[in-house]
Amino acid sequence: MGIAIQLPDGNVLEYEQPVSAGKVAEDISPGLARAAVAAVVDGTAVDLATAMGEGTHRLQILTARDDASLEILRHTTAHVMAMAVRRLYGPKVQYSIGPALVDDFQYGFYYDFDLPEPISSEDLPKIQAEMAKIVAEDLPLTRVELSVEEARTRFADLGQDYKIEMIDDLVANEGVDTVSLYEQGDFTDLCRGPHLPSTRKVGKAFKLLSVAGAYWRGDESRKMLTRVYGVAFFDKKDLAAHLERIEQARKRDHRVLGKQLGLFMISDDVGPGLPLWLPKGTIIRMELEGWLRAELLKRGYQAVITPHIGKIDLYRTSGHYPYYEHGLFPTMETGQDAGYLLKPMNCPHHIQIYKVEQRSYRDLPVRLSEFGTVYRFEQSGELSGLIRVRGFTQDDAHIFCTPEQLAAEIESCVDLTCYVLQTLELTDYRVRIGLRDPDSEKYIGSAENWDLAEDNIRGVVRKLGMDYTEEPGEAAFYGPKIDFVVTDCIGREWQLGTIQVDYNLPERFGLEYVGADNAVHRPVMVHRAPLGSPERFIGILIEHFGGAFPVWLSPVQVAVLPVSEKTAEYAEKVADAARQAGLRVELDSGADKIGARIRRWTMQKVPALFVVGAREAEAGTVAVRVRGRGEAGAFPLAEAVAALVREAATRGTKKAFPVEEG
Ligand SMILES: [Zn+2]
Ligand SMILES: [Zn+2]
Secondary structure, eight states: OOEEEEOTTSOEEEESSOEEHHHHHHHHOHHHHHHOOEEEETTEEEOTTOEEOSEEEEEEEEOTTSHHHHHHHHHHHHHHHHHHHHHHHOTTOEEOOOOBOSSOSSOSEEEEEEOSSOOOGGGHHHHHHHHHHHHHTTOBOEEEEEEHHHHHHHHHHTTOHHHHHHHHHHHHHHOOSEEEEEEETTEEEEOOOOOOSBGGGGOSOEEEEEEEEEEGGGOTTSOEEEEEEEEEOSSHHHHHHHHHHHHHHHHHOHHHHHHHTTOEEEOTTTOTTOEEEOHHHHHHHHHHHHHHHHHHHHTTOEEOOOOSEEEHHHHHHHTHHHHTGGGSOOOBOOSSSSOEEEOSOSHHHHHHHHTTSOOBTTTOSEEEEEEEEEEOOOOGGGOBTTTBOSEEEEEEEEEEEOGGGHHHHHHHHHHHHHHHHHHTTOOOEEEEEEEOOTTOSOOOSOHHHHHHHHHHHHHHHHHTTOOEEEEETOSBTTBOEEEEEEEOTTSOEEEEEEEEEESHHHHHTTOOEEOTTSSEEOOEEEEEESSSOHHHHHHHHHHHHTTOOOGGGOSSOEEEEESSGGGHHHHHHHHHHHHHTTOOEEEOOOSSOHHHHHHHHHHTTOSEEEEEOHHHHHHTEEEEEETTTEEEEEEEHHHHHHHHHHHHHTTTSSOSSOOOOO
């Protein structure tokens, strides 16, 4: 017998005695040993110190270059932070959980503490400095296996009640009789690992970011703990780039910009998650919806309007009730009918409209569209500005077609969605196909129908040559779907437009059409929403554009600013000319200096400012300042107005005042 270690390159190393991954790394090369952070043995991530015994093992040494290493680095950094907090705030500090995060846009790890005194973000530099000391001390991280009893005693001695509770849970839920601990210096944590071999390997590219409250176990009836967030990388350049991205996101936060630009509000008196559109935000929304309505008419859709509520039995037939029950506002009892629901979806209403008359194959496809507002009772903790709300509109439509027409209809929905995204300057997107999870019970309809629908969708996406991924379990409960996942200008992904194929609701509602053969057939339905929801979409657009909307969507398209009172009259003439041409204009003859007024309207992210002084008044021109670029020069009034009108009408394809950046 012996030990055979298979390396990723196919080489096999033989050993007589149990050997650690770290020793194998040394035997391969000193460089690899220095770069090693952890290892994967037979598919499981482990510490470098983990010994491999008798038999054959597959071994991969992880270095900073491997994606899996980042989580290990961040988790180790969380341990270092907990140790630092304990050193600074004393042995009364209790530490509960401290996971690494790898998919979060902002944070890379956190730790929840029960502290003897409150801390704030002002304390973070001090903690960070202590962490740097611990890193410099080069303390090895050692794994120890203890019996449950020994571990309980150990954490009792350390005054760590949360750890004891976690051990009890491990015993209750997983039936363990031993647990693993990690030690570095005098700090001990309950942990599965793996970890970096020493604190020095954490390096210098970490930063603590914020302090927040978090209930123990996320349970509002338990104690509120202090959560400290941070992030860590192997490379300082990566950290700097990450901090820059966070800063960009902070500046673009749609809740902040929404307030600053007067776009929307959430009123406690109306209710959380129920946005109110202010006049300027309403302009953006009306422009967006008006454009889409016109486009839909061109593409053969018919507009309909349906009520915000419906009888509960309607949703029983559709399957939305009870499927969606937990996400719904409570039922309205009227005493006469079985009760009403605020509609969670528009589909059952549109289905009634389809059924209003006998349909022939000659009528199909029937495409019914509506900006229909729906209501879902999201948890209050989940609500966020316009992105997660309780009442929102869908740019919804339902297409009823023959099975033969289906592929062409899906294709045209894909085309519409691409057109919408590109017009809105969201050009970086990918396609995700949501399939059913074969093991789940939540889907309605037959397996044959599902196979058919999934094949239809795949077929179209392949035919169009689009890159796509398939994700089982991501389908709607009535059918598979195509989602467009958009990357915004700072690299965040958002799920936007969706197209869903549905053989099931037509069956549940007994939909029919008379075919060319004079027999009765069942149509197929397509549900689709290129924006998804205007509320959420505009929230994302605010962040994508950083509030600087293209001219056609800008609530104020031009601000006219007289240099002094002397040109106030001419300024009025300028504003009037712009208004008559259909532009949205603000005239600011305020008492403050021209510089202050320029700043004010620049802060409001108005795309163009027309500044008029004596020279302009005399020449019949305007001095144009373009958002983000500065002075563009003087233009004859009519020309400047026409250029802006043209930019709005072409939705940015033709720029009004092309000037050099700078
Ligand atoms: Zn840990
Ligand atoms: Zn629908």
